[in-house]
Amino acid sequence: MNQAYTTLIIDDEPPARARLYQLLENFPETFRVVDEVKNGIEAVEKINQLQPDVIFLDIEMPGWNGFEVLERLDKIPIVIFCTAFDQYSLKAFETNSIDYLLKPVRLERLQQTVEKLTTFKNNLSMATIKSVLKAFYEQKEEKKMTSITVKKGDKLIFIKLDEVSHFEADEKYVTVYTNKENHLIEQSLSHLEIKLPQAFIRVHRSVILNKNQVLDVQKYFNSRFVITLNNNRKTSITSGRSYNMTIKDWMDI
Structure with missing residues (x-):
C-alpha cells in the first residue's frame, strides 16, 4: 500500500471513539482518520460523502445499528465491526471484507487487523451483510422466532411458523x-430472511419457503430447481439462478 487508508470511526460512545482514535495513532502508515460520527444517520451521510477506505463500525447504536447503516450505503468500504458482545458467534464476521474487534479494543488485536488488511477487498456484497446479520441475530436472540404477527383490522393474529409453507413477495x-x-x-x-429461523430458506428473490414443508426437489434448466411443497395446493416454486448454491448447500449435493 502506497498511502494510508482513509478511515472513519463510527460509535455512539465518546470514550470508545477516543480510545480507538488513540490506538489508530500507533499505525500512521496504515490509517488516516478523516472523521468521527456518533450515530447511524450521520454515518451514512459521512460515508457517502467522504468515501473512506475503511470504517470502524459499532454494531449496537441508537436508531440505525451497524448493519442498517451498511444496508443504506451507495458503496460499502472495508468494514471493521466493533462490539462488546463477545458471547455472540463472531466467526461469521471473518470474511474477505469484514473483521471485528471486541470492546475494549486492544492494541494487540488491532495489530492483527492491520496485518489482515492486505487481504481485504472493497467488494462487500449485500448477501454477505445479510449472512453476517442473520448469524449475529441467531446468536443474540435467546428466544427463537416461533410465530409471525398479522394485522386483521384492529386484531392481531399469531401464525405459528411451523404451519407456514412459504412467503411470497409481490411488488409492495x-x-x-x-x-x-x-x-x-x-x-x-429481506427483513424476514434475517429474522426467520434455519428452517426457512430463500430460493428466489420473491420467495422464502419452509424446508420442512418441501415434498420434492427436481433439477431444472439454467441451474434452477423446481420445488414442490407438501401443502394442500402442492405449490410448485421455480428457484432463481442466483440461489443455486444456497439450495445445493441445503440439500448437501
Whole structure:
C-alpha cells in the first residue's frame, strides 16, 4: 500500500471513539482518520460523502445499528465491526471484507487487523451483510422466532411458523401462506430472511419457503430447481439462478 487508508470511526460512545482514535495513532502508515460520527444517520451521510477506505463500525447504536447503516450505503468500504458482545458467534464476521474487534479494543488485536488488511477487498456484497446479520441475530436472540404477527383490522393474529409453507413477495406486499389460508403482512422479504429461523430458506428473490414443508426437489434448466411443497395446493416454486448454491448447500449435493 502506497498511502494510508482513509478511515472513519463510527460509535455512539465518546470514550470508545477516543480510545480507538488513540490506538489508530500507533499505525500512521496504515490509517488516516478523516472523521468521527456518533450515530447511524450521520454515518451514512459521512460515508457517502467522504468515501473512506475503511470504517470502524459499532454494531449496537441508537436508531440505525451497524448493519442498517451498511444496508443504506451507495458503496460499502472495508468494514471493521466493533462490539462488546463477545458471547455472540463472531466467526461469521471473518470474511474477505469484514473483521471485528471486541470492546475494549486492544492494541494487540488491532495489530492483527492491520496485518489482515492486505487481504481485504472493497467488494462487500449485500448477501454477505445479510449472512453476517442473520448469524449475529441467531446468536443474540435467546428466544427463537416461533410465530409471525398479522394485522386483521384492529386484531392481531399469531401464525405459528411451523404451519407456514412459504412467503411470497409481490411488488409492495408479502403474503404468508399456510394450509388453511394466506395473509398479507407488512414485513419485507429481506427483513424476514434475517429474522426467520434455519428452517426457512430463500430460493428466489420473491420467495422464502419452509424446508420442512418441501415434498420434492427436481433439477431444472439454467441451474434452477423446481420445488414442490407438501401443502394442500402442492405449490410448485421455480428457484432463481442466483440461489443455486444456497439450495445445493441445503440439500448437501
